[in-house]
Amino acid sequence: MVVSLGTRLSHRNKDMGNTQVQPPEEAYCNLDTREGLPVVQLYVMPSFFLAVLILGLPLNLLSLWVFIHRLRRWTRSTVFLFNLTLADTSWLLALPFLIHYHLGQLYWSLGLPFCTTVRMLYHNYFYLSIFFVTCISVDRYLAIVHPLRSLMLLGRRQTCVLCVVVWVAALVLSIPVAKMTMIQTCPESNRTVCALYILLSGTGETLPYSLLCSIIGFIFPLLSICYCGLRSVGELRRRPCRPDPHNKQRRLRRVLSVALVLFALFYLPYHLIRNAAIVMRAVYPDNPASWRPADLAFALEMCICSLITCVNPLFSCFIGRQFKREFRVTFAVLFPKCPGMQVASMISKQTRMKVRKRQRMATVSPVCALPAPRS
Structure with missing residues (x-):
């Protein structure tokens, strides 16, 4: 009786602080290097993140300097590309904490608020990237199909307001991550881990949220890009005799090809594997061994998706x-x-x-x- 009361009080004291003690997840507590997931978490992910930080941070800082100090005439696409670079830089500045976390045997010592911030930054940045790539595609569509109306719909002030709306929308879409992010304590090693909501065993909240983000943050932008591309190509084909001094058709093909390549290489696999990892937990709740292939694939996909911060400066060079x-x-x-x-x-x-x-x-x-x- 006394032991159980003391245990309750200790748990209550921890819950009152910044640390939430929850049932530990095998994906974070089992660090047996004979299995694939611990190897990826302890060695592959920090190596990828470190390489991305070394390459991506100078590229994005240089891009920001060019945007601010070298470009005299800003178009709507320039504003969108600047915000895309700003989103990349904000996530890269938080990347050293993840590198330290994975190099330190998945031991998190910075508390729950900072754990929540880092997890939200990754989620928020990912959808900021999707939304701004979509804005660039829609901007080219308006410039080709509705050139006069686009000047009224997207002037300089409207473009800035739209960028603010995109930042707010991505932040609102990432707010549930703060609620589902938690710090867990492994019983054997007494190690504190910063758990990611995708790898939690409870799927009552994670699965609906992941599907909602996939619909709002991936399917709708992809459909918008496809629609704008088809309409723009059709409009350019209707006027083949008109001169094209600004190479609009070639520039449009560039935007469409790069946007579709980004969706095919990064955004589509990420959403498929993320949902698969959560669905496997919902279908086989009592069989953690069946989760490991999807968890391993998702950990590798996180490494691949981090390369977007290095690709986006090249995207800016390719478009502008x-x-x-x-x-x-x-x-x-x-x-x-x-x-x-x-x-x-x-x-x-x-x-x-x-x-x-x-x-x-x-x-x-x-x-x-x-x-x-x-x-």
């Missing part, structure tokens, strides 16, 4: 001509010994000289004028 030019020039200044960077710098200088020459010619008034006709 002005950003690509300024990015190459800035990169050439920072790394002049890289092959091809001197050529890129010379080409950019020649291009700037031509632009300045055209501006001077456009502003200079003629010296001689024709005489006025005599009456």
Whole structure:
């Protein structure tokens, strides 16, 4: 009686603090390296995250510098690409804590609030990436199919408001992660882990939430991209005789191809494997051994999805001509010994000289004028 009362009091004291003690999950407490999941969690994931941090953080910081200091004319796509880079950078700044967590044998010592913040950042960033890629595709659709109406629908102020709405929508979509994220204590090692809601045994909340996020955050954006792409291609094919000085058709094909590649390589496998991991827990609640293949696949998919932060700067270069030019020039200044960077710098200088020459010619008034006709 006294022991049980003391146990209840200890649990109550822990619940009153920042740590919630819940039944431990095998996915975090079993670190037997003879199995696949512990090997991925202890060695593969921190290696991937560290490589992504080393490569992705300089690329995104350089991209932000180019956006802020080098681009003089901002289009709607430029605003969306800037927000996409900002989302990448925010998640990369939280990545060192995950690296420390996985290198430290899955021991979390920073408390529940920080555990919740890190888990929410990953979830929030993932859907921010999807939403902004969708915004870029919709922007190209409006510019081609409804060019005049798009100026009224998406002016500079409306574009900024839309970006704020996207940030708020992704945050609202990630709020349930805060409720489902918990800190668990493994009984054998007394090790504290930062549990991810996808790998929890209880699926009463996780499965509906995961399916809802898949519908709102993946299926709707994918359908929107497909619809905008088909309508835009159809509109361009209806006017084949018209000149295309801005290469709209080629730029549209670029946007569609890159967006569909991102969805096929990163977003689609992530949602399929995430839902499969939760469904296996719902179908076989008393057989943890049947969960391991899906858990292993999801852990590997988390590694692959972290590469998006390195791909998005290349996406910005592929989509924006002005950003690509300024990015190459800035990169050439920072790394002049890289092959091809001197050529890129010379080409950019020649291009700037031509632009300045055209501006001077456009502003200079003629010296001689024709005489006025005599009456």
